Amino acid sequence: MKIDWVPGDHLGLQMPAHTEAFIKGGPEFLTQAFQASGILPNDNCVTDVTGFQEISGGSTGRKLIVSVDYEKPSPELHNDLFVKFSRDFDDVHRDAAKTQMELEVLFALLSRDPGFPIAVPTCYYSDYHHQSGTGILITQRIPYGFHGVEKLYPKCLDYQMPEPLNHYKALITALARLSGAHKAGRLSSVVEEYFPFEPEKLSVSQRKPYTPEKICEKVVQYAQFSHDYPQILPKNIRSEAFIARIKEEAPKFQALEAVAKKILQSDSELTALCHWNAHVDNAWFWRDASGPLECGLMDWGNASQMNLAMAIWGCLSAAELTIWDNHLDELLELFAEEYKQAGGGTIDLQKLNLHLKIYVGMMGLAWMLDAPKLILAKVPDLNHVDDRLDPRIQRSERGRSQLLIMSVFLNFWQKQNMQEVIDYMTNYSN
Template sequence: MVAPIDWIRGDMLGLDLPAHPQSLEQGGPDFLTRAFRAAGAIAADNAVTHITEFRDCPGGSTGKKLFLGVEYARDEPGLHRQLFVKFSRDFDSERRDAARIQMELEVRFALLSRDPNFPIAVAKCYFSDFHAETGTGILITQRAVFGENGVEPHYGKCLDYLMPDQIGHYRAIIRALGRLAGTHKAGKLSSDVERYFPFEPEKLDVSARNAYSPEQIGRRVARYAEFAKTYAHLLPAQIRDEAFIAQLADQAPRFQQMLPAVRKELMSHPDLIALCHWNANIDNAWFWRDEDGAVECGLLDWGNVSQMNLAMALWGCLSAAETDLWNAHLDELLAIFVAEFESAGGPKLDVELLHLHLALYIGEMGLAWMLDAPPLILSMVPDLAEVQDRTDPRLANRESARNQLVIMSNFLNFWRGYDYGRVLEFLTTK
């Protein structure tokens, strides 16, 4: 158990902020009024008068979360009564509390998004602040109420086969990502972006771990080959093909040897580095239809938001999509991203270069993590031999296992479809 903090002065808005739900409840409407005024969410002569809902929100990998309901002294355009509260801290769990620093960028992004001309839909920020020395923060936003008032139901990660119009939903997310990144590159966002969200790949690198040696990669490919034989019915045919696995066994260790060149290339094109969401999977969005019936979206969960190589943002969005969607629509989605990026004011991008960077990033990320998926899946689904297919509840209802299977499949499917022989030749020149 972590020693608790009750209240601490935030670094940005200068208010004492509650570090856990009990403190927030004790602060009540008086604290919420001060906080919402300080963040510009309500007018100086408006107030929170009552708390109508205060209940735990389960899940997540870091701090405590709440569903919060409020009443105001008077209505204002755009005010929400159903809110969501996220704390950086969980004083009941040392493991969860250890991840508290992840929230700092999300808090700063929420304050940035208060700009009325912000280019994409995000949950409206009512209050957000962080104390960097202790990693203590709070974020209060509009709550995305799924399945009501024209908002579609929430879609689970790696369950896209249950979602209607899959490509329509991914077009919406890709447009939002391109618009945000292009707006940043056009210099239309606050100058705080460069101060608070610099390009620091060593901090953002979610594949950071001690890199496997080429020999270790070779052994992991051999382990995957056995998994593909035993559980062939759970994998797309093209990634269990013996010729492909032999190709992977040859190319993957050589790619691993060239990681310094991969990382150098991913940092060498400023036009391909911009502020973006690194994990815009389908479960981190809410959706509605416009007057013409087209899908629109807002994006949630901005942890680790920063400037990044755009390949990271694209993989973060598409990694959990259906493999068939990758095969049928990747070129279209890249074209949509590039067009939206340029329309928002960003520089003209070379689609082929973007595609190459996507291949480099997927190669690095996949070899760092996804070849470890087979034993993880087996540990989470010990009766995997009895599972009929991906929709079998014994697999589908175990989120981490199904995620590992789908993302591994997409990594390997991309490797099979892209010419990694040409990638290796390119890297030898770097």
């Protein structure tokens, strides 16, 4: 059932549930909302909405870009804003994901703290109605391509991005600074209320795990996929030796999934508040004078306290294989150093590396062996493509993303001693 206005659970204001209600609310609603959030003084107001456009994208909710005028303009007030709703009443599948915004709303409220340790879009108003799953988030609009901000980089197109390593260093630095600040107790006390550690949340979607026998079937299906479309896969993950190895190791790993979760859930030293999906398309980048590349992070749906391996995989899973093959140790060391400087303490790099192997193995088996079927659905003429960078693959975000992230997972498995990890988990459970 479509609703128009609901009361926010946190700021108490009646808020619009969709674009038509937002338009009707106009400057009066925006003034009340911005004053309620504290970003607009009571002696100032929004006088006009001078621009309004609905935009597509993302997997949840409707989105708008708007421009506003203030009675008393100020350099601290942005005229260009981004509006995101949790609801899409015209699309039942997108609307079903409405609950994802609840944590994003809470994070936006948290980010209003003046001492927040990383750059995020300035929050103008954010609230959520838990009972109906209705929420709205209003932030500054990031000026991609203007005022020193780099253009937006789509997911899984890093080969078109300049200096990929420096961009991932900026992302890893931001993640570490946030997690370290939380661990040091430098964030508001509401973190524990809004984002309590819930050990069972090692992925953002829960489903019944595959059995070892089912994993074996999926490896066989992947082997057939690699045989049919070798031109789109790296040689090392389609070799007979690797197929034979993962066919043996993957079911054994899957049989230990409960042990893997226990290991990742039980180590408080590697648990902190972080972003679960810090891909380049959820960030913006800039460089101040001659300093290092900096970044801010957005799209904080499903933000939570998590095992740090989850955050690192969420950041690097869409990176090119060269980042994993040549720079993984460097990036893990950077994370540990920035985390320590932020007050989080010393991270055992050997343990972090082990947790990363366990998490990548667990999540890869849970999701990425399903990728061949999804790739074929998105790129039905796969027989005719030349290679992974063929435009028929690259213009499908879902197709290219599934292909690259599956390749990252399998390449990581091939390069690591996963039998050693299996042995560790087996001994841990005894």
